[in-house]
Amino acid sequence: MAHGIYPLDHYAQSREGLLYAADGWSAVRRWDGLTSDYEEAGVPAPENAPLFTAHFGPGFLTGSWTAYARYLDRYGNPGNPSPASLTVRVADISGTVEAISNATPVRVTSTGHGLVSGGRTDIPGTSLGSKIVIRWPDGTEETLYYDVISANTFDLYYDNALTSGVEPDDHRQPAGQWAQNASGFTYVLPTNGTGTSGNGTISSVSQHIIETDAPHGLSDMGRLGHSDGRVQITMTGPGSIDVVGTFYFQVQDTTHLRLFDDDALTSPANIVGVDEGTDIWSGYNWAEQAIPETVERVQILRTKSGSAAAAYVDQEGDRFQTFFESALDDGSLGESVVLIDPFTGDASYSQRFGLPPKDKPFLAAVGGRMLAAGDPVWTRGAVKVTEDSETVEGIGTDWEGDFEDRLLTVQGSDRAYRIASRSGQTLTLTEAYEGDSAPYASYAISPSYRSRRFLQWSEAGYAEAWYALAGVILPADHEGGAVTGLASFDAAGIVFAENRAFRFSFVLDPATDGSVVPAFDRGAINNRCHVRTESAIYALDHRGVYRTTGRNSDDVSETAQDVFAGKHSEFRIQWKWKESFHACFDPQNESILFFVSLTGGLPRHVLAYRLRSGDWEILEFPVPITCSAVARIGGRLRVIVGTEHGRVLVLDEGERDGATEGTLSGSVSSAGYDWLEDSSAAFSGCENAPVRIVEGQGAGQERLIVACDGTRLDLDTPWNITPDSTSRYVIGGITWRWKTGWYRWAVDDTEKPQAVALTYKPSEVASRLAMRLYADQSDEPKVMGVSRSNYGVTTEKGSADIVVNATKENGYAVHQTDRGKETRADGWRRVAVELVGTTNGDEHAIYQVDIIGAVS
């Protein structure tokens, strides 16, 4: 798809009924009919991981967990999970209460309990003290304090001062469990240049900084000397929470290190969240700098203990929530999110809820998924390139959208360059341009190699969740040309190229049972030139129009082939303007309408294919018709078209184009270079409507009205022949033309009448209706040799028009031609009749055309 005109929105609706617009250059947008404007489709991933928080106290929960955050939009669509949190590990230092005494304080027997009198002392600056939690046989839990009596026994108290002993009670019999967890921070220094490593104890932690209890011996310069320049934090020992992370560091002073996630020291590591001396996490802190407006909810996910394959929904809150309290054990977690492909072990599997692709302009909904295809190329304007410079300047390029990672190819250069960024009409390349400098060179900006001919699909049931690897490469096909469109039909995707179509189908999962095969050797001009009806798709390619059900094609334009092949005497498709062609199904007339350019410029003509008869007609509009669609208006499906000046028109509505009020027809009083005046008129609201001279001087000329005021009309282009007081005009009249095939005058030496008769519905108001005669395959109509007026027609010497009195009461007019000639005499032998008309507020209905004296 060469980009010659503009980034064009292509529309598709999802299974859920949301409207999507894609142009292949910027983010896919979504609209639900409720918001005032589009929203960017897809749910981004949070940049920051949630942080486990903990309360100060013992508990039974043990295990190893990692947490993630993810966003939900207001439809409940999720995005990708955030980066993983630090892994929290709570070691099991619980024990069994083997026996309990019947005295106060109760004495617990637990062989080899390992408790330290007065609480652990190996954690600098903090201690749990002698706190412990007991789970009794009836399920109740009590947080109590212990006093170590021996290696196998301890007494229980209610207070830390060990003055209020716990008394025996039925619910404390006969035994139970106890648990105590404590924590400590240590760090492991990176391997230094001599291959040795060190470690120490962390005495405190703030958000990004750790404090060591002894000089760490590191320096910033030393970082460069180490093999990996990283410091690892580990919380070790029984009864501790382990926070394992590997970070880059920046020395603050001899006992403080600032930690980062990246070697460039630009992303500070969030290591806060596990407070010293705590043991059981009780929730999550989570903060994000900028949350997209489309995000409605935030979910906190965490793994089950010891498993990294999946995360499960733990908590959910609104987009402003920064703390998520949780005490769920593994068995109580919610919906799962697979993080690692169970079949391949691929860890990128967690990224299945990525954003829709920005570089695919064509979308189609198939089988509960959205498909995306197309390889947009931008060639508009030229570029100024400078040797050894990374900067490229656009000249008349009108660049817009996201160009990052696309490839720039400049005429005369022997390689492509990857684009790092775009700012206005200036590109920055990832490396300097190596070719010769050029002040204005042709160029192309195209997708990266890996995404070309890549047909992508979204996750099942999620039109906005895209896994970057979920797709299939279309078969290489040089003759087929570039991908030009995408449609859905019969539960399959039809990918159109210029001269080929591919059928993509699947049953459950495209990744496992999907297949793409060349379907037929016809294509589509662009993504707006294939039209779906209930039973088939009709598409326009360079060879004409065909019908397909997705498996084969049937040409339907044989009778109009001259127009497509450029052999028609009058109408030839101007393929140069093919990007502006479009088509739609006209349900009212059961026709497929192809809006094409037959005279150059934007489409003003329609090639109309009548489905019932198989006939083709050519329609012409006074203004460019730039787009079309079918809309339900007044309970009926109607064709609507877009045109200049932000106007949307309805086809086959009323008897005038663009004008309904004020004076709409009359006689010219005076006229000038680009205006006319009717002193008896009251023009109003007829801007952008056509005005046509239907009688008198200048007849046949049509102009668009740019301004109307009282008695004067100002026009878009000057008159070729300035009208005068003999001229009559019609505003908004619908001009039409129809021509018969060729007929032969009967061969007869006797004099027989030769005439053309017209039977029609009389108009209520004067309007233009005329006949023209063509002789012997001529492209020009016969010019009348005499002026006369009878039988409802008027001819004027020198004019080709045989003007019909459209208001004649009996609706019958006849023009008599020359009498018959001898068989061998020279003269015209074949005849064709053309009818032309311009309505004036009511319709022209022609019932019959008789060419008297002719045979087919």
Added chain:
Amino acid sequence: MRRQAGQLAFLSVSTGTASPDEAPQATVYSADGTAVVSDIKLPPLGDDNVFGRAWRVSIAAGDYLVRYLWEVSSVEKVRTEPLKVLPGGDAEGAYRNLTFYEPPHARFVVGQQESDKDTFRRNPRV
């Protein structure tokens, strides 16, 4: 040239047999000599030193002059062309594309104009 607001005016100039040092630029001046649109850079249209591009008219009705400026071997060259902006039109330009969207609560004609403006026409009627 005669155009209405929102229509495309094709600005083009031939630099003759000599290739310009840089791409020519067009500037649109109002009747009083004020530059109303400056530095419209014109890319080449082919290999015959013709430069030009379509420009969507976004200025008020009136008479203007388009000045094309370029240099050949550092020697400045100029050509001019009249431009008449007619009354009427729509600065947002023609419709690029249309679609019909019918969620449960309403009917919409959704469109995109050349200026990139998106329109959402609710419950259309004739």
